[in-house]
Amino acid sequence: MADATAATIALDPTAPGSSPLDDAAPAVAAPVGRRKRKKGVVFWLASGWLAFVAFVAVTASWLPLADPKDQDLTNKLAVPGSSGHLLGTDGLGRDILARLAFGARVSLIIAIAAVTIGMVIGGGLGIVVGYLRGRVDAVTMWALNVVLAFPGLVLLLALVAYVGQSLLAITLVVGFLSVPTYARVARATTLTVSQREFVLAARALGARNRRIILSEILPNVVLPVAAFGLVALGVVIVLEGSLAFLGLSVKTPDPTWGSMIAEGRRHLNETTHLSLVPSIVMFLTVLSVNFVGDALRSRFDVRESSL
Amino acid sequence: MLAAKAAMLVTVLLAVSFLSFLMLNLLPGCIECQILGPDNLDQEAVDKVRSELRLDDPLPVRYVAWLGDALTGDLGQSYYTQQDVSDAVVQRFPVTLELVLVSMTMALLVSIPLGMATAYRAGGLLDRVVTGATFGMLAIPGFMMALLLIYLFAVELGWFPATGWTRLTEDPGENFRSVFMPALSLAMVNIAVFTRLLRTDMIATLQEDHVLLARSKGLPTWRILLRHALRPSSFSLLTVSALNIGNLLGGAVIIEQLFALPGVGRMLYDAIFQRDLMVVQGVVLVLTAGFVVINVLVDVLYAVLDPRLRTRRLAHG
Secondary structure: OEOOHHHHOOOOOOEOOOOOOOOOOOOOOOOHHHHHHHHHHHHHHHHHHHHHHHHHHHHOOOOOOOOOOOOOHHHOOOOOOEOOEOOOEOOOOOEHHHHHHHHHHHHHHHHHHHHHHHHHHHHHHHHHHHHHOHHHHHHHHHHHHHHHHOOHHHHHHHHHHHHOOOHHHHHHHHHHHHHHHHHHHHHHHHHHHOOOHHHHHHHHOOOOHHHHHHHHHHHHHHHHHHHHHHHHHHHHHHHHHHHHHOOOOOOOOOOOHHHHHHHHHHHOOOOOHHHHHHHHHHHHHHHHHHHHHHHHHHHHOOOHHHO | OHHHHHHHHHHHHHHHHHHHHHHHHOOOOOHHHHHHOOOOOOHHHHHHHHHHOOOOOOHHHHHHHHHHHHHOOOOOEOOOOOOEHHHHHHHHHHHHHHHHHHHHHHHHHHHHHHHHHHHHOOOOHHHHHHHHHHHHHHOOOHHHHHHHHHHHHHHHOOOOOOOOOOOOOOOHHHHHHHHHHHHHHHHHHHHHHHHHHHHHHHHHHOOOHHHHHHHHOOOOHHHHHHHHHOHHHOHHHHHHHHHHHHHHHHHOHHHHHHHOOOOHHHHHHHHHHOOOHHHHHHHHHHHHHHHHHHHHHHHHHHHHHOHHHHHHHHHOO
């Protein structure tokens, strides 16, 4: 779900089909042992890269980096490897490495916050309506359909016009737009979980709805939803990039990966590294998120078909 | 069942159009200042514009008036260019539609054979290579692909124009040259998604009895794959690709922006920035209607693809 078609920026980070990462197990006998071991290496490489990006994002201010907003027009468009600029400089002579490190902050903050918002609100909603069923369920699903059908861009542009191009506004909108997806995942899982014997047993013992939801259902729904959210992180990172192309990401001159790629477009005739370097970083990050999320997700087995 | 769903979707359509009307009208900034420009703001002119646009009526009244006109096909006029919104949409929608359809065709042309081939020898060399490649493609967003293509085909090789649009009616060849790169940028992610979906479903289908029967009758492999396995495996693919058309319609904005294509996505983008509410409302209505129509079509297509659904419906009256 989701990929919002990411690429297409349908601002719906959860458009169906976006993340058919859930491959059914290869039905035919592949050399299982070998494959598994190989997957392990990739999994740890991906996790390692993500840990590295997170570390850089958190410690960017203390690392020995140039100021990401410092312009040096005599030294603009320096290629990677130039003295003092490991990854070169951009069209205004700003250090690309430093901008990548600080841009990681924006990308990660938006991604984590938006996914958390979507997960908490959508997940909570999905569990409650999936458990209660009936009219509440029908009305909520209708409302979620309205959100799904609503052109996300209109909402986003409107809100940005209202609140300004802040990190907060962008995070809120992206989070809000992803609520329906999480709600669907949580609801689908809840529908199955609430048929199980232990829920029946709890009810027979006289447990109230609130207690059943919190201590019987929630623990069984949290993991699948969280695994799904992990994949959604990549979608949100991409989304920030897409917004940058519309001039809607965080205000310049604050660096973000998306705006770095977008700015590089202007210099495509002269040099490619301006777009290429941040593109590679974004690509590796999204790829890693997909790998890790997919590996975790297949353990909890959330299928598109069950939505 | 279908009628109930269609009715539900129409209420969704109404809700979306009302919400966007509400939201746009609550935006800060005054419409008449934007229309008249900062220098001509004398009271008389302002009053004239306000009464012409009925800006002093309460919001629900204005919405109902707009909706009534919209039902007769009149989407009002642009605040800026005075052009009829319906005309503008009719003029620009074909561009977006062509972009989406070409992109969809590209994605399906590549992913159906790939999905079948990888499912047939799941776990084999081709399967592993393709699965790895699709994983990588999922991590390349459309704008990145677009930049890559622009650099490769426009800057380096000069095969395709980097921006601009030639209408199909003017010159089909040039038209294809202008739609190729944008459509391919949109198609990349879908190729990965569709291939994986079809592969998964096809692996399941290939283990069914009717495929075993076909094989034991000695039918050639291509015939088994195409005639016996493809149709029952295509449900997820159908749903996802149809819903994706909806997404692409709304999501083509960035690609249209990047390649300077005169489609509805760009029209929407420009209109929001100019506070051209009528244009925004018109485009939102058309896009949401597209979403609704596609949703209903998917249900109809299910019945076409799966005869069991038809009989079940008949059985229930």
